[in-house]
Amino acid sequence: MISCVKKRREPHHEDYTATISCGYGSRRRRGSHRRAQPVLAGLCTGLQHAGLRGRRHGDGLVDPSSHTVAPQITAEGFLFGRLTRCPMTPANPGEILPDLAVSWSQIDAHTLEYKLRAGVTFHDGQPFTARDVKATYEYASDPSRPASAWYPGRVDVEVVDDLTVRLSTKAHGYPALNFWYVSSFLPILCADDVANPEKLKQRPNGTGPFKYVSTTGDQINFQAFDGYHGGKPAIENLVWAYVPDANTRVLGLLNGQYHLTERLEPEQYVSLSKEAGIKTDRSLSSENKYLHFRCNKPPFDDVRVRLAAFHSIDRDQVLAIVGEAGQASNCHLSPVKFGFTDVEGYPEYNPEKAQALLAEAGYPNGQGLPEIEYITSVGFYPKTREYGELISAMLQEQGFPVKLTTLEPAAWEEQLYRRADGQGPGHIVDVGWLTGSPEPDLVLRPNYHSSFALINGINDAEIDASLDKERNALTQEERLKVLQSETLPLIAAKAPSISLFSSVFLRAMSSKLDGVTFFPNGPVDLSKATLS
C-alpha cells in the first residue's frame, strides 16, 4: 500500500497522506512542518524472489544484490535507477525505454554499449558516471552475490568515458544479449558504496525519485529526491507500511488512511470498483501460476503421467474461480515476457487422452498410483485453496489418488524447494514465478534447466539443450524464434509443470491519485504521480 499526504476533510485527518497499499499501508508523519505535504506509503503482504512472491518487507533495502525478495525489490524501485526500463506490456513485451542510459546498442556478439545520461546524481550528492555502472555490474554479477541468480553470468565492464560503458561477456563465454533485458532490472549502486561494504550496509543510496529516510517498525519512510533526473516528484513524502490483513488494507483505503492498495482479492476488486472516490486498476503481471510436478520421483518421473494429469485439469474452470485475478494463457511464460507465444498443441483438458496416457504408463484408471500429495498455500496467492480443491477433484475423477495439503505461507515455503538430497516433499506444488524483466531465462532456467530445476527436479537433456540454444542465440530475432518454435513447445510437451494461467494484479486507489505507473512485477512508479 502506498499513500500520499494531503489536507483532508475527515474529522480524524487534519493533514494529508496519499497512500498505496499492497499489504503495505501508510502513516502520516507528525509535525506542522509536514502538513500539506504529500506522502506515499506502502505495505506488502508478500515476499518474492526470482519469481516467487514473498512476505518480507523492511530494512533489506541497503544492498539489492543481497536478496531476491519481491517486496524489497518493489521498495527499491523508489530508490534506485537502472540503465533502462521495460514497461513489459502484452502488446510489446520487449520494449525498452531509457532510464540512466539514453541509448544502447550491440557492438558484437559479446559486447553491448550504453551511453549514459548526464547530470544524474545519487541521493548523497555524488555524480553518476560510468564507473558506477562498472562497479555495480561487476559486483552484482559475481556468483558469490546472493542475487547473482538474476543475471546470466559474470560480466566485465569497460569504461569508455564518463558517460559510455561497454559490457563484455567474451571472457565468460556467453552472448552479451543476455544482458539486454536484465539491464532494466539491475539497480545501479554508487561505486564508492560498492568499494566500501560498511558504507553500503548503512543506507540505500540510489538515483531514484525517492530517497530513504527511516524505518519505523513496519513502515519505511521515503522523501522525494530534489535532484531526481526526471524532476522532483510531486509527492513529497512516501510511507510504505506493512498491513498484514487484506481486509484491513481495503478498509484503510475506504476510510482514506491509505491512498493505494495492491494485491486485492478478486471479490475485493469487484466490490471496490463500485465505490465512489476509489478507482481500480487491473494489469497483467509477469507472473504465471504453476503446478510443478516432482519429476525426480514416481509417479511423475514418467512424462506420460505428467501429461495425463495435465489433460485431467480443466483450466477454464480454474480461471472461473480465480476470476479477475487470472488470465488464460497457453505458455510457460507470461504474455509480458520476451518470447511469449500461444504454444501450439499446449495440453488441454481431455479426459480420454488422460486415461489413455495413464493406461500406457501402466496405471489404467489410475490403479497402482501411489497417494499423490498436492501442496498449496493459503493467504499468499488468490484462491489457491479453492482451485486446489477443484483440481484435486478433477484429478481424482481420472483416478489420481490426490491428497490436498494446504499450508500457511511459512510452512508452504519450507516445503516448496527441493532439498539437499534433491528431493522435495509431496508430488505437486502450487507456486507463482514473478520476475522483473522481460528476460525469459529468469523463469525458464531456474525452473526447467537440470542444473537448477529448483522445484520440479526435471533432468531432461532435450530441454537443457533447447534452453542453452536460445540462451546462446546471437540475435534477438534468432532467440525469439528458438524460444517460440522449440523451447516453449518442448517444455509444454515434457510438462515438468503446468502453467495454469497468468496472474493479473488487482489494485485500488483514491480517485485523487493520478499518474501512477505499475510495473508487472510489482514496483510502482510514483515519480509523476499527483494527489489532487
Next chain:
Amino acid sequence: MAFAIEFFVRRLSQGLLIVLLVAFVIFTLLRIAPGDPIRIILGPMATATAMEETARELGLRDPIPVQFGRFIVQVASGDFGHSFIRGKQGGASGGSQDGAPDLSQRAPVMDLILTALPYTLILASLGLIFAFLIAIPIGLAAGLNAGRWQQKLGLYISSFFVSLPNIWVGVVLIYLLSAKSGLLPAIGYRGIAYAIIPAIVVAIEMSPVLIRAIAVSIAANVQEGYFNVGQVRGIPRNKMIYRHVVRNAAVPLLNVFSAQMIGMLLGGLFVVEYIFSFPGIGLLTINAVFQRDFPIIQAVAILASAVLVLINILVDFASTTIDRRLKF
C-alpha cells in the same frame, strides 16, 4: 504478614514452574511445527547448504533440550535475545543471504516488546473500561431483578455479544464508523482516537462474561437471608446493595476477572490488533508467527504466562484478604 509471605513464596514457586512448562511447550512446538525460520531469514532462493550452515550457527540444529537450556540461562540473565527478522529500527529485514545474520545487529526482543507494550496497554485499558461501562449497569440490573425483564435483557445482550465473532465485529465497525461515516479513525495508531473502535470490539467480546458473572453473583447475594434481614433492621435497600451485596459479590467477580477476563483479553487483543493493524504486542506476535521469529514468540509466551500467573496470584491474595475463610 507471615501468611502473606508464605502465600507468595508458595504461589510464586508454583507459578515459576508453570511459566517454565509453558515456555518449554511453546519452545518445542515452534521447532517441530512446519516452517523454517532460516528460509525466512535467508530468503526463498537460499541454498540448502547455506541454510544448514546458518541454522547451525544460530544453534537451531542442536537438540531441543540443549537449545531450551541455553535459552533459559539467557532469560535468567534478563536477556530475551534478538529478533531473527527485525532490524534495530523494528522493520523486518529477512531475505538477505549475505551469510548468517549478525543477530547483534537485529532488534533486541525486549526493545520490540517495550515499544509495543504501551499500545497494548492503552487498548486493553480502554477495552476494559468500555466492557465495565457496558456490563456493570446491565449486570446489576439483571442481578437485582431476577425473573424480570432486566434479567432477560441481560441474558439476550450477553448471548448476542458472545455470538459475534470479533473479526466480523471489527470489520463491520471499521466500515460503519470509519469508512462510511468518517466518525473515527481506525487503522494503525496515531492517537487515542485510533484505540476507540478496537476497544469497542474488545469490550463486546469481554462484556458477556462480565454481565453474566455480575448478574449471577448479585442475584445470589440478593437471595441470601442477610439481604432481607438488613432491610428489616432498617438499612435502606440501596445501602444494602452497595455496602454488602456488591462487596460480597466481589470475590467471585475477582476470580472471573482473573481466570477468564485476562485470558480472554490477551487472546482477544491479538486478533483485534491484527485486524486494526494496531501496533501492539498482539500484532508483533502474529507477525512473528508468520515470520517464524522464534525469539519474539518465545518471549511473548513467557511474559504472557507470567502475567496471567501473577494476576491469578494477586487476585487469590485479594480474595483471601476480603474473605479470610478462603484458602488458595
